[in-house]
Amino acid sequence: MKSITAKGKTVEDAVIFALEQLHTTREKVDITVMDEGKKGLFGLFGNRLAVVEVTVKKCPIEEAENYLLSVVRGMNVDVKVEKQINGKEVTFQLIGEDIAVLIGKRGTTLNSLQYMTQLVANRYATSYLQITVDAGSYREKRKQILANLAMKVANQVLRTKKEVALEPMPSYERKVIHHVLSKNKQIQTYSAGSEPHRHIVIAPA
Template structure:
């Protein structure tokens, strides 16, 4: 969702200071979860593209293995967003990365797009991808644009998916 889409939905664009506050609230919340689970992790905060980004990292790749599964990261991100919204009173589009899980997912999405492009090269008029989160769809749209193709999202809620076609 672009910032203009966000404004159209009645959600004002967050300032850098508000996004930094989101990151701080998220970090406090995540530190509590890591403490409860007795998991060591270093948190880094960033603001880019109108979103707060929080990364949980550890030099030992196995230390975060339980938390870095895609479904677990998604669930933890949603819980963190709720905690931020409860504390700040504002909707949050915060992005959480655990142990490089976002880079791994972006690589998987790139492979998924490559397979879809192959179907188009073989004569398909369009290629549909499975439903995914808005953030993942945004990544797919960016990857598809790099290929010089067109992508659009269709469906509602958990069924929202991306369709790729030639221009």
């Protein structure tokens, strides 16, 4: 973490000097006034300079990316990370060989990586960031699998008139099921259970 202590005739002068030294802007730092300074008699005697400590804030996206890379490399998987930022939504795409290890059975390992990376990002963020961690475009493939599953189970429910509980899945996967079936007026979907066993139930309307 970059930090500098600066002095100036006024607090503002000290802050400006510190920002110039750190090559950054005011919104990217935390400012602590250590001494507001004092203007002496006739501006000549007893003057005391203002003192501030200016610290560059940690970037939540950079911290999240560094954490993700450290964990993945700790698993002895050589990858590079491409990130896409869309407002408060950030996607980290893992690219490399042996990424199947990072996905795990039905995405369980990837989901854990995403959960922990999101915790790290939001530890430093001033407003909530939605983090997605993907590998080999698994998320899009999984989305299509879930959509097909939703339609298949919905047809079963309509045929048997009996509700069906799906396996537990993370919230963003449950949203896919809800969305796919939202326009089917003969079907209703709702979530049941507690994390990490929360699941969707598909039932006749």
